[in-house]
Amino acid sequence: MSEMRYDLLHDEYALIAPERLHKPDCYKSPVRTEETKKRCPFCEGHESMTPPEIFALRENEPNTPGWKTRVVPNLYKAVQIEAAWESREAGIYQAWEGLGAHEVIIDTPRHLTRMDRWSHDEYFNWLFTLRSRINDLKNDFRLVYFSIFKNHGHYAGATQSHPHTQLIALPVVPKRKLDQLERAHRYFLERRHNIFESVLSQELHDRERIVIESDHFVVLCPFASTFAFEVVILGRENTESLIALNDAKLRDLSDVLKQTVEALYVELGDFDFNITFNTPPVQKNIVTEPFFETLPQMWRFALRIVPRLFRLGGFEFGSGVHINPVPPEDAAYLLRSVVEGKA
Template identity: 60%
Template sequence: MSEIRYDRLHDDYVIVAPERLHRPDCAHDSGKESRKAARNCPFCEGHEAMTPPEIFALRDRGEANGPGWRTRVVPNLYKAVRIEAPRQSHGRGPYDLWEGFGAHEVIVDTPRHLLRMDAWTVAERRDWLSTLRSRLVDLRRDLRLVYFSLFKNHGRYGGATQSHPHSQLIALPTIPESLLARLHTARHYRQAHGHSLFQGVLDYEEESGNRIVASNEHFLAFCPYASQYAFEVQILAKEAGITSLVDLNDAGLEALARTIGKTVAALYRELGDFDFNITFNTPPMQKSVQTDEWYEEIPQFWRLGLRILPRLYNGGGFELESGMRINPVVPEEAARLLRDGK
């Protein structure tokens, strides 16, 4: 029997409808592209001349823009926004237009071509997270940038256009309304209940236990009560005051790397080779007109989290028109499979 569940963290409703799991053409093939030769890949080690000059790298040896790196960051060759653009706005009748100012970077996660994320070592996951953290620390020095989107697309249905493991960072001078709404929801919840919404979710999930996938001292991985995607997993920091990767020390990065590793391994075990997205819920990192009233309160009501979103099933007109998703896999059953492997 289907249910309509409310996703409080994202302020949205989801229809959980297991009856639709076996409808014709519900699941799509991952449609993996052929394993093209690594010699054509601009992100492989030794092909540094095929990308713009690097912005940042973790290296064992060698010089900038040469081999010897563990992770590498370059400007996106097909950037959505550019740091060189003026930060200006213009009126267009009833519309507003801003110049395309911002930053758009590609993080090459590993030199190893076509490496599935479940095959990464702990050190590789830690290097990846450390690189993301370093880019946030650097870009937030530009006081014009207030919103930072960290994400990883994998596979055709995850929106990836390169098969070599990579992530992206887009930084903008304005905060999307969807994030502002979530921030307001979290702030109002704390004002009404005396504790953060994230802490309430953590406490409830740990008490009930039936949606937990993995847990350690620092992080909890679970299938959200109102999962928007089949086999969606959310990972939340347990410690108050940890609002983004910037707030994690090296021990915290290690704990997060291990939690991600255990979760991704469970997903690959159950789903095979699947397409997915990973998103981080980074809050605003500069005070602006949009956040001036409550910016200093963010550590009290926000908590670092990331979502692993398998892209297994096609959406349709209802999802597009309503903004609500239909999830054919009950989150409690997804968590049981990922946790127990049975």
């Protein structure tokens, strides 16, 4: 029997429909179009194959081997920092130049196509680099919203097999994200605690969808998971974003993230996925002013891992409602069993 569920955090619906798991050709195998190390532009020793680096964790000269992480401009950038923030009218329409920043974070010098093979230090260095880039870019007061995302595999939108992450900074807050923030603000004003705290409290009470608990984070499969084996890592404290995490919390996050990714690989094999961070706006402007000062109380760090196991169809695109054939309670049980089996 299927069940319609409401996602309190994202204000969306999901259909949990286990019967769909038996649909012919339901699960799609990953497509791997791997570059060899000899021609991979992200491998150590191939620094000349990318634009000059913006940032790197290294102790030697820029644009040479010997780095731990490396950040370069996206060669096919969607936005660019050199653009002017000017508008133009085209009849009833309005457009702006594509101002922003589009960077590629090369996660590790090793040509590892599976994230479960990363070391603890590689996870920490990756997160440290992401935090560093936001801290730097937020000094440009034109940039308001940061999207950090990792596409792994063909079905998740990746075009390079070497581990990498992308950062796009925009001068506006996307409508979908703004709706989330405004809902979270209303929720906080009405209840005097944030929506994330309510979700975490319920999950810790039910204990059906919890995968891992640490000092600072809880890993869970959301009640209204829109994708099979979807996982969220939610902060226990009101730390509103990645840049508010100190090194100790970053180490803790690295540990639970490594355990989570390894458990997903045990259950799913080699799979495609997206990782996103729920980064809030970093500047106060006319749009963010109503809630900006309350962000530390109303918002909370979260990281989302979405396995891309099943095809999306017309119903999902037309209605905005996803059909998930794996109940989150089942997914959490399987992942938790893997983690506890390792303990």
